[in-house]
Amino acid sequence: MIRAYTIASGKGGTGKTTVTANLGTALAQHGRETCIVDTDVGMANLGLVLGLAETPITLHEVLAGTASIQDAMYVGPYGLKVVPSGLSLQGFQNANPERLRDVMCDLTDRCDFLLLDAPAGIGTDGVIPLTVADEVLLVVNPEISSIVDALKIKILTETVGGTIGGAILNRAILEETDMNRRKIEKTLGVSIIDTVPEDANVRRAAAAKTPVVVRSPGSESSKAFRRIAATLAGIPVLEEPHKVQEGFVERFARALFRREP
Numbered sequence: 532m533i534r535a536y537t538i539a540s541g542k543g544g545t546g547k548t549t550v551t552a553n554l555g556t557a558l559a560q561h562g563r564e565t566c567i568v569d570t571d572v573g574m575a576n577l578g579l580v581l582g583l584a585e586t587p588i589t590l591h592e593v594l595a596g597t598a599s600i601q602d603a604m605y606v607g608p609y610g611l612k613v614v615p616s617g618l619s620l621q622g623f624q625n626a627n628p629e630r631l632r633d634v635m636c637d638l639t640d641r642c643d644f645l646l647l648d649a650p651a652g653i654g655t656d657g658v659i660p661l662t663v664a665d666e667v668l669l670v671v672n673p674e675i676s677s678i679v680d681a682l683k684i685k686i687l688t689e690t691v692g693g694t695i696g697g698a699i700l701n702r703a704i705l706e707e708t709d710m711n712r713r714k715i716e717k718t719l720g721v722s723i724i725d726t727v728p729e730d731a732n733v734r735r736a737a738a739a740k741t742p743v744v745v746r747s748p749g750s751e752s753s754k755a756f757r758r759i760a761a762t763l764a765g766i767p768v769l770e771e772p773h774k775v776q777e778g779f780v781e782r783f784a785r786a787l788f789r790r791e792p
């Protein structure tokens with residue numbers, strides 16, 4: 532049975548597209564039939580970050596009722612299915628976000644996992660993805676504006692009858708993560724599934740139009756994406772979370788009191 536997740540955040544630029552592309556690829560690497568859909572019909576970029584050059588038919592045409600979802604499906608790394616959104620203003624105007632529900636029905640028996648990359652904000656095109664998935668995963672950064680906006684999306688999701696499945700803390704500075712994680716969970720009232728560190732490899736991979744799990748598989752961010760994918764797929768998690776680096780004070784205290792690390 533298909534499992535559908537909407538990747539949302541409220542605030543723009545928290546890493547929704549990065550999470551969608553990498554989690555999708557990692558699920559495909561784990562052997563799961565996975566489809567990712569760019570539901571950001573106004574500001575599409577999922578196709579761009581995956582380097583899909585030729586996409587004559589996109590979600591725009593599907594939501595306009597002039598094409599089927601199969602026509603708008605392209606193949607990404609490890610057989611990942613990718614449905615990009617279009618870049619034209621005309622296409623955006625013709626797209627009816629309400630049709631997303633029908634699109635989901637068409638995908639039901641085609642994949643194990645469906646990830647919807649949601650737009651930022653709370654416009655109609657942003658609200659519908661919150662209602663159609665089994666669970667909404669919030670992507671938050673360890674900064675107050677991101678957390679406040681994620682809280683708005685959580686409340687909105689629950690108001691419209693959707694379900695929050697957890698949060699992914701992205702761009703975390705590892706030395707500070709432990710404290711931030713607890714604070715964020717308390718503020719949001721949502722468990723953090725895992726933490727993806729701030730990692731220059733993510734930006735390099737984006738510039739190369741390749742998911743970081745493909746370009747730099749040994750990086751800490753890639754390990755985090757594979758762990759999250761394994762958790763979602765219900766398979767044993769083999770990779771350890773990155774150890775928080777020991778600071779000077781901790782090293783000093785350990786030397787003084789001979790504590791083992």
Ligand SMILES: Nc1ncnc2c1ncn2[C@@H]1O[C@H](COP(=O)(O)OP(=O)(O)OP(=O)(O)O)[C@@H](O)[C@H]1O
Binds near residue numbers: 731
């Ligand atoms: N863990 C990370 N480490 C370093 N850079 C990151 C990380 N995650 C995302 N980024 C960078 O942050 C920027 C924004 O990421 P992304 O486009 O995925 O955000 P978004 O939430 O989808 O944005 P939008 O709301 O505009 O759609 C990109 O340049 C991306 O490469």
